[in-house]
Amino acid sequence: MSVSYAVSRVLRRASPFLFQKRYESTVASLTKDEILILLRPPFTNWSNTIRDAEKVVGYPTSFMNLRCLLSDEFANLALYLRKLVGSNHLVMQTAKNVLYGDSKNLQPWGLIILLLSKSVKTTSTLPVKKVEEQQRILAELTEMIRTGHLIHRGIVNVPFAKRSKNTESAIFGNKIALLLGDYLLVTANGMLAGLRNSDVSYIISTALKDLSEGEFFGERDEQNMPLPGKPKTSGEDYQITFDTTSISVDQVIGKPRREWTARTVFNGVSLLGRGCQAAMVLNKQSKEMENYAYHFGCHVGLAWQAATELQQLTSDSKDQFCLASAPVLFALEGNPDLYKIIDQGKNDIKDVDYEDLKFNILKTDAVDKTKKLYEDHAKKATAYIEGMGENESVDMIKKLINTF
Structure with missing residues (x-):
């Protein structure tokens, strides 16, 4: 080709x-x-691996949300997106990423859940076909929640005093972002209720709580975009936890590894971990296996996020990158004076000189530390999945972790 x-x-x-x-x-x-x-679409190592993984689960997970997206209700809402075509509204950028994105943003969470489900033998008294159907629904609703959350984050804050004809498209886009995001979240919750499993409902609800709290974690600009904490030189930075109820903002802000981990777990990685945990509940596995699955999902999500941020910073693209990403936090640790550039974005992160910031980040060891961060989480995720057995699904998961 x-x-x-x-x-x-x-x-x-x-x-x-x-x-x-x-x-x-x-x-x-x-x-x-x-x-x-x-x-x-063009073949890449990533897309080839995804196709091979889909053959293992026997389900084209690339089109998981197709049933939802083709429904009459969603089609009526999607028609209004045409009015935003050509605008720079964040909801359009999100839609383009969801539809046309590559490995930087299309992390196959549903596929991981299905592969994990297939990697262990079910002890449920229900027929195997019924359990597989429940697991497929779980994978779909996890993807829906994630997509709905991403769309909601596309809302643009337009102060009342600054509203005019020039801001009409932004305000209209906000309404669409709310409607589309709400539709996906409500549909996902309906599917969750349809599983009729109180344990699964509780686990996924915990992830929804984390997503909500993540929107208020640390400093933010007027558009609710994250700003990094001022670097601190004292305290242990490698002691991390995935128990979101025990994470204190004051204890992690300013410590690059802990701050990045906490932000990323709250911002969606918890959802992947809880989805993996819920899959074990449907399989009637032990509490120990459920805990293994949660930690496995968190490490996979963190590994992929570190790889994504590394790709964004080292590419030739001049697009904005997250100011609370791992490379930025590690660079601030090595050169605290860089925080003066971050200060430019206190009101709006668009005011930051990203080219200057990127140039200074690349002069530090931030890239090497971020690469090490990815490798650490990839190794831990691999160790967890190897502890669950040896079969084709496990081999495919290991390949997905290390192909990114």
């Missing part, structure tokens, strides 16, 4: 007319199946 794509680009540049004629004659001779193959 890559060779033919390169050849096609050369032909297009050399002679557009010749390329068009050759393209038309080639397409005309292709079968329907061959055309569908050509229309697939």
Whole structure:
């Protein structure tokens, strides 16, 4: 595929007319199946691994939300998104990331839950098909909650005093973000209730609580975007916990590893961990196995998040990156004077000189520390899943963890 794509680009540049004629004659001779193959997204190591994993679970998890997205209610709401096409509203950026994103944002949480469910033998008295159906619903509703949360975060704060005709699209976009996000969350809660399992409902509700608290964790600008805490040199930084009820803001803010872990766990990783834990409940596994599954899910989420932030900072893109990401926090630890640049974004993070900040971050050892952070969590996630057994699903999970 890559060779033919390169050849096609050369032909297009050399002679557009010749390329068009050759393209038309080639397409005309292709079968329907061959055309569908050509229309697939480009193959990468990540997408290939996802496809292999989907074969293991026997379910195309790439289209998990398709049933929801094609429903009449959602279609009516989605029509209003057309009014925002071309605008820079955050809800449109979120929609583009969800629809067209790559490994940077399409972390297959539902697929991990299904693979984990398949990796252990169920001891439930229910028929196997029934248990598998419940696990599929759990994976779907986890993805829905995550997507709904991302859409809600696309709301733009428009102060009443600054409202005018120029802000109408932003205010309209906020209404759509609320409606779309609420629809996904309500649908997910309906599916959760349909499982008729009080233990699973409690576990997922705990993750929803964490998501809500995460929106108030640490300092924020006017758009509720996170700002890092001022670096502290004293105190233990490596003592971390996934028990969100025992995390104190004062104890973690300013300590890069602990602050990043707490922010990331509250911001969604807890949801992945609880989804994995709930899968073990449906499988009627022991409390010890449930705890293993929760810690496994948290380590997977943290490993992927560290890898994502590393990719964003080391790429050639000039897009904004999260000021509370691991590379930024590690850079502040090594060079506290960089906090002067962060101070520019107290009111709005857009005021920060990101190019200058990125240049200074790359001069520190922040990239190496972030890479080590990813490797640490990837190793721990691998150790947890290896403790659950040896089979095709376990091997596929290990491949997903290390392909990112």
